[in-house]
Amino acid sequence: MELYTYYRSTSSYRVRIALALKGLDYQALPINLIAPPGGEHRQPAYLAINPQGRVPALRTDEGDVLVQSPAIIEYLEERYPQVPLLNADLAIRAHERGVAALIGCDIHPLHNVSVLNKLRQWGHDEGQVTEWIGHWISQGLAAVERLIGDEGFCFGATPGLADVYLIPQLYAAERFNVSLQAYPRICRVAGLAAGHAAFQRAHPANQPDTPAG
Amino acid sequence: MELYTYYRSTSSYRVRIALALKGLDYQALPINLIAPPGGEHRQPAYLAINPQGRVPALRTDEGDVLVQSPAIIEYLEERYPQVPLLNADLAIRAHERGVAALIGCDIHPLHNVSVLNKLRQWGHDEGQVTEWIGHWISQGLAAVERLIGDEGFCFGATPGLADVYLIPQLYAAERFNVSLQAYPRICRVAGLAAGHAAFQRAHPANQPDTPAG
Numbered sequence: 074m075e076l077y078t079y080y081r082s083t084s085s086y087r088v089r090i091a092l093a094l095k096g097l098d099y100q101a102l103p104i105n106l107i108a109p110p111g112g113e114h115r116q117p118a119y120l121a122i123n124p125q126g127r128v129p130a131l132r133t134d135e136g137d138v139l140v141q142s143p144a145i146i147e148y149l150e151e152r153y154p155q156v157p158l159l160n161a162d163l164a165i166r167a168h169e170r171g172v173a174a175l176i177g178c179d180i181h182p183l184h185n186v187s188v189l190n191k192l193r194q195w196g197h198d199e200g201q202v203t204e205w206i207g208h209w210i211s212q213g214l215a216a217v218e219r220l221i222g223d224e225g226f227c228f229g230a231t232p233g234l235a236d237v238y239l240i241p242q243l244y245a246a247e248r249f250n251v252s253l254q255a256y257p258r259i260c261r262v263a264g265l266a267a268g269h270a271a272f273q274r275a276h277p278a279n280q281p282d283t284p285a286g
Numbered sequence: 287m288e289l290y291t292y293y294r295s296t297s298s299y300r301v302r303i304a305l306a307l308k309g310l311d312y313q314a315l316p317i318n319l320i321a322p323p324g325g326e327h328r329q330p331a332y333l334a335i336n337p338q339g340r341v342p343a344l345r346t347d348e349g350d351v352l353v354q355s356p357a358i359i360e361y362l363e364e365r366y367p368q369v370p371l372l373n374a375d376l377a378i379r380a381h382e383r384g385v386a387a388l389i390g391c392d393i394h395p396l397h398n399v400s401v402l403n404k405l406r407q408w409g410h411d412e413g414q415v416t417e418w419i420g421h422w423i424s425q426g427l428a429a430v431e432r433l434i435g436d437e438g439f440c441f442g443a444t445p446g447l448a449d450v451y452l453i454p455q456l457y458a459a460e461r462f463n464v465s466l467q468a469y470p471r472i473c474r475v476a477g478l479a480a481g482h483a484a485f486q487r488a489h490p491a492n493q494p495d496t497p498a499g
Contacts, residue, residue: 125433139380143390143391144380144384144386147380163361171354174355174357178391178394178395179398182391182395183395183401191418219337
């Protein structure tokens with residue numbers, strides 16, 4: 074498999090965790106969202122791969138190009154069911170997917186770089202942009218805190234779909250200086266993931282396109 | 287099953303379509319997002335059901351309460367596999383889920399009422415709010431137009447997951463006066479859905495909480 078990825082992209086990070094948890098090898102094809110000006114994802118070469126011009130995209134072993142991290146992760150779960158990310162129980166699967174969707178729909182899209190740039194174009198300063206980011210992350214994580222379990226990862230002793238979404242969102246929270254103090258369950262999960270090899274391998278600090286230093 | 291729903295809520299509308307396509311009976315429990323001031327979804331009674339205070343939520347026949355439309359729809363697909371919303375082919379499933387995620391993550395959250403209210407709080411007038419909505423809907427639908435098929439519904443002769451997401455998004459586009467002229471494939475799908483009984487049953491105009499007139 075080949076993964077079009079950017080080290081700091083929240084949704085690329087999710088897919089990298091899913092791949093690492095399942096022990097799947099892949100070739101990383103970095104797409105620089107910063108250089109050239111406007112980003113490599115806006116160049117015709119990448120738009121021919123993903124017409125939406127976003128990362129990640131996955132080229133499967135069968136040659137299909139898949140877009141959108143929720144779709145890619147569900148594909149990986151179905152194609153490589155070893156090390157499942159979802160519980161066998163239908164209601165628990167729905168709870169896991171519910172937390173994933175809350176993060177993937179109600180938190181992350183609101184601090185996507187394109188949204189922040191639109192706010193800047195409208196004259197908002199960095200203080201306001203930071204307030205905007207913090208508002209949506211805090212509101213969303215407060216809901217996640219009520220939905221996840223009391224021990225282990227989000228839904229049990231082993232990491233699953235909700236953790237695949239939560240950990241990259243916490244990386245973004247840290248990057249934007251959002252406090253996690255009010256969320257003890259989330260902090261517990263963060264601690265477990267920090268010591269887990271798959272999460273370490275997928276971390277933005279450990280990618281082929283991570284800037285030196 | 288019981289569905290906490292609001293007639294005009296995009297994500298409630300998705301779940302209603304999925305239920306209707308599968309021919310599943312349910313009891314609609316309307317949650318008024320407008321009255322009392324601040325909305326019924328912000329009252330303690332509903333927060334005890336869904337701590338995030340959003341619709342939809344589904345109470346299953348087994349008594350579990352599920353939140354977040356993507357999770358609810360995947361649950362319905364697994365629990366009631368008759369009339370499948372996803373193709374049997376793994377890559378096609380991923381393409382269907384990709385369009386669903388593009389709409390569910392990259393379009394709809396950006397014009398959620400809470401986001402629009404935040405823009406209003408920041409002093410943006412209705413002209414700017416309308417520009418904001420139109421920007422994200424148009425950009426997203428342009429990508430959807432490139433990802434869906436050349437005939438039938440989004441991915442074939444029968445409606446599926448991508449259509450479940452697309453049709454409510456088009457209802458929002460119409461409500462916010464976003465032109466669909468540039469998207470002939472999308473308009474074709476809209477035409478097919480308009481004549482389909484399940485989509486009609488799920489439509490905001492035909493709900494128990496639809497205002498008279």
